Amino acid sequence: xxxRTRLALPVFGAGILSAVLYxxxxxxDALRRGSQQGAIPFMAVGVVLIMLLLGFAYRSNxxxxxxxxxxxGLVRDVLGRKSGVVTGASVLVDYLFTVAVSVAALxxxxxxxxxxxxxxxxxxxxxxxxxxxxxxLRVIRERARIILGVWFGFLLVVAIMFVVGVTSHGADTxxxxxxxxxxxxSIWFSYAGAIASGxxxxxxxxxxxxxxxxxxxxxxxxxxxxxxxxVTASAMAFFLVAILxxxxxxxxxxxxxxxxxxxxxxxxxxxxxxxxxxIAAALLYAAVAAVFRRFSNLTxxxxxxxYLPRQLTMRNDRAVLRGGVLLVATASAIVVALAGAEVxxxxxxxxxxxxxxxxxxxxxxVRWVNGxxxxxxxxxxxLGLHGRRVLxxxxxxxxxxxxxxxxxxxxLNGAWIAVALIxxxxxxxxxxxxxxxxxxxxxxxxxxxxxxxxxxxxxWC
Numbered sequence: 194x195x196x197r198t199r200l201a202l203p204v205f206g207a208g209i210l211s212a213v214l215y216x217x218x219x220x221x222d223a224l225r226r227g228s229q230q231g232a233i234p235f236m237a238v239g240v241v242l243i244m245l246l247l248g249f250a251y252r253s254n255x256x257x258x259x260x261x262x263x264x265x266g267l268v269r270d271v272l273g274r275k276s277g278v279v280t281g282a283s284v285l286v287d288y289l290f291t292v293a294v295s296v297a298a299l300x301x302x303x304x305x306x307x308x309x310x311x312x313x314x315x316x317x318x319x320x321x322x323x324x325x326x327x328x329x330l331r332v333i334r335e336r337a338r339i340i341l342g343v344w345f346g347f348l349l350v351v352a353i354m355f356v357v358g359v360t361s362h363g364a365d366t367x368x369x370x371x372x373x374x375x376x377x378x379s380i381w382f383s384y385a386g387a388i389a390s391g392x393x394x395x396x397x398x399x400x401x402x403x404x405x406x407x408x409x410x411x412x413x414x415x416x417x418x419x420x421x422x423x424v425t426a427s428a429m430a431f432f433l434v435a436i437l438x439x440x441x442x443x444x445x446x447x448x449x450x451x452x453x454x455x456x457x458x459x460x461x462x463x464x465x466x467x468x469x470x471x472i473a474a475a476l477l478y479a480a481v482a483a484v485f486r487r488f489s490n491l492t493x494x495x496x497x498x499x500y501l502p503r504q505l506t507m508r509n510d511r512a513v514l515r516g517g518v519l520l521v522a523t524a525s526a527i528v529v530a531l532a533g534a535e536v537x538x539x540x541x542x543x544x545x546x547x548x549x550x551x552x553x554x555x556x557x558x559v560r561w562v563n564g565x566x567x568x569x570x571x572x573x574x575x576l577g578l579h580g581r582r583v584l585x586x587x588x589x590x591x592x593x594x595x596x597x598x599x600x601x602x603x604x605l606n607g608a609w610i611a612v613a614l615i616x617x618x619x620x621x622x623x624x625x626x627x628x629x630x631x632x633x634x635x636x637x638x639x640x641x642x643x644x645x646x647x648x649x650x651x652x653w654c
Contacts, residue, residue, distance in 0.1 A: 195409045198419050203344030204483070205404040206423030208291065208397025210344060211480035213351070213430045214452055214473050215298045216240070217438055219390035219540045221445040229383055230444050236384065237435035240391035241428045243591060247395050247551065248424030250588035251402045252417035253581050254558055259413035262494060263403035264554040269498075271557035281495050282618040283549035284399060286611055288488040290543025291396055292481055292525040296321050297534045298450065299477045302470050305449040314534040319526045325478070326522040329485045330513055343475045348426055350469055355433040358459040362440055382602065389598040393540050394431055396547050397480070398424065400487050489517025541603040545611035548596040555589035 196204060220237065224230050258267050264284055269277025300318045304311045401423055405416035437443075438451050441458040445451075456469045489505075493514050496505040505516040532538045562582040569575045600608050 196407050197409070198415060198422070200338070200341060201404060201408060201416075201419045202423055202426075203340040203479070205401050205407070205419065206397065206427070207340065207344060207476060207479040207483050208400055209394070209423055210347065210397075210427045210430065211295060211298075211476045212394045212396050213347075213427060213434060214302075214450060214477060215294060215536050215540065216391050216394045216431055217434050217451040218445070218536060219393055220387045220435065221438060221443060221451060222537050223387035223390045224383060225445040226383060226386075229380060229387075230442075231439070232384060232387070233435050233439040236387040236391060237432050239388040240394055241432050243388070243392050243595070244394055244424055244428040244431075246584075246591060247398060247588055248421055248428075250555060250558070250584055251398050252420050253584060254554060255402050255405055255417045255420060256413045257558065257561060259405035259408075259411075259416060261403050261406045261490065263399050263491075264550045265491065265494065267561075268550075268553045268557045271560050272553065276553055276557075278500060278619050279615065280550050280553045281491070281500060282615045283546045283553070284491060285488065285495075285546075285618070286614050287396065287399070287543055287546035287550065288484050288491070289521060289524050289528065290539055290546060290611065291484050292322070292488075292521060293528040293532065294536060294539045294543060295477045295481045295484070296325075296525065296529055297532070297536045297539055299474055299481075300534050301450055301536055302453065302474050302477075305453050306467060306470055311448075315530050318529045318534040321481075322522055322526045322529065325481050325485060326518060329482065329489075329518045329522075330515060340479050343472060343479060347472050347476050348430055350472055351430045351433055354456060354459055354469070355437060358437045358440065358455070361459065385598050386602045389544070389595045389602070390540060391431075392548070392595045393544050394427060395424075395551070396543070399547070399550060400483065403487070485518055485521060488521040489514035492517040492520065541599065541608050542611045544599045544603075545596065545608050546615065548592050548599070549615065551592040552589055552596060555585045555592060558585040559589065 217237075220233065220240065221230060224232060224236065254264075254267065260266060262269075265277060265281045268280040296318050297314075299321055300314050303317060304314060310317060398420070401420040402416070404419065405412040408415040408419065434452055434455060437455045437459065441455055443451055443454050443458075447454060450473075452473060453466060453470055456466050460466065492501055492505045495501045496503050502516075505514065505520070507516065508514055528539070528542075532542075559582055562578050562585065566575060566578050566582070569578055600612070
């Protein structure tokens with residue numbers, strides 16, 4: 194089924210736009226640790242620049258490979274199977290924690306509106322995962338036009354809130370938080386951590402890059418256009434929410450989503466806050482449902498390449514990849530429960546996964562462009578390829594810098610868990626992609642390695 198851009202935007206762009214509901218919280222939380230909340234506008238500009246850079250880089254990815262394999266297929270074919278395994282593991286970890294963060298953010302919305310439910314955060318989050326799982330298994334499809342209304346409705350709400358907030362703030366005696374000049378290296382580190390945490394906004398960009406087969410021809414051009422529109426709209430919404438948080442002195446010490454705290458201060462009307470929360474909840478649900486589909490599809494691709502048990506390629510009577518749905522549901526429910534449904538804790542976990550795949554995909558694109566340069570003879574074509582190479586080199590460097598900052602400053606806050614998951618998955622997966630005919634992947638087919646095969650198979654089961 195092919196979709197026009199206006200319908201593809203909400204279907205595949207729900208993930209990146211839904212990050213507006215927790216990315217400002219991550220920025221404010223990082224600045225709060227150094228008492229530098231006055232620098233929110235500058236950090237928001239840094240996050241927007243990262244988003245636009247990676248958006249244009251991924252548009253180039255889509256033009257080069259308009260298929261549904263995304264980063265995994267690109268890295269596997271250009272850098273080799275070992276790098277492909279790492280990329281596949283990173284993307285799966287990214288999707289797993291995307292579900293966990295989105296569900297925790299949805300629970301946070303409910304707890305903000307009904308404070309009595311705050312003590313039930315974990316059961317409520319697990320219940321939401323269960324509901325999404327049942328819907329995914331029963332193939333109760335969301336209407337694309339309903340998601341379209343939610344997607345553009347959220348953008349409209351943010352725009353109205355910004356206009357009302359700016360116009361009504363002139364008569365308010367409260368002034369924005371002043372930005373203090375950085376005097377020590379620790380403050381600069383706090384700034385770097387804030388931008389890196391806010392870079393969680395790029396989550397969902399890989400899903401957009403893998404949506405080309407769902408566009409009409411020319412698929413690469415249309416998918417690239419959808420990606421740029423989604424990234425730009427999400428970056429603008431994030432920036433407006435961050436500016437309002439700065440203007441209304443949201444310091445991060447109060448519990449609740451930054452978006453709803455801003456809405457409460459701007460409108461001072463409980464009904465309006467409930468309406469905004471309802472639209473935000475619908476957007477988060479659409480993002481979780483989209484990740485469920487993408488996760489099951491990616492696990493099927495990996496299983497066909499013999500990197501995962503072949504049972505993950507099987508469909509139920511409703512043509513649903515049941516194994517992938519149950520896998521992501523179970524794993525995300527466990528993660529949410531262990532993290533206590535805390536959004537701030539979960540964000541540090543899944544930034545690692547998404548930026549690992551981004552770095553590898555941009556390195557792969559640099560190599561791909563180098564190969565094209567060796568064959569190009571026309572001056573105009575060579576100039577265009579040189580420009581694309583500069584773009585992908587810059588994207589790889591920036592993504593690697595974000596990855597390092599998150600790993601260094603948030604290693605003990607949970608980033609090590611994502612690294613451990615990726616490493617353990619890669620260590621249990623053969624780089625050659627060989628798998629016995631029956632049972633999960635063990636990586637050995639020779640009879641001399643039967644005992645080792647059994648050990649690997651036991652680990653999978």
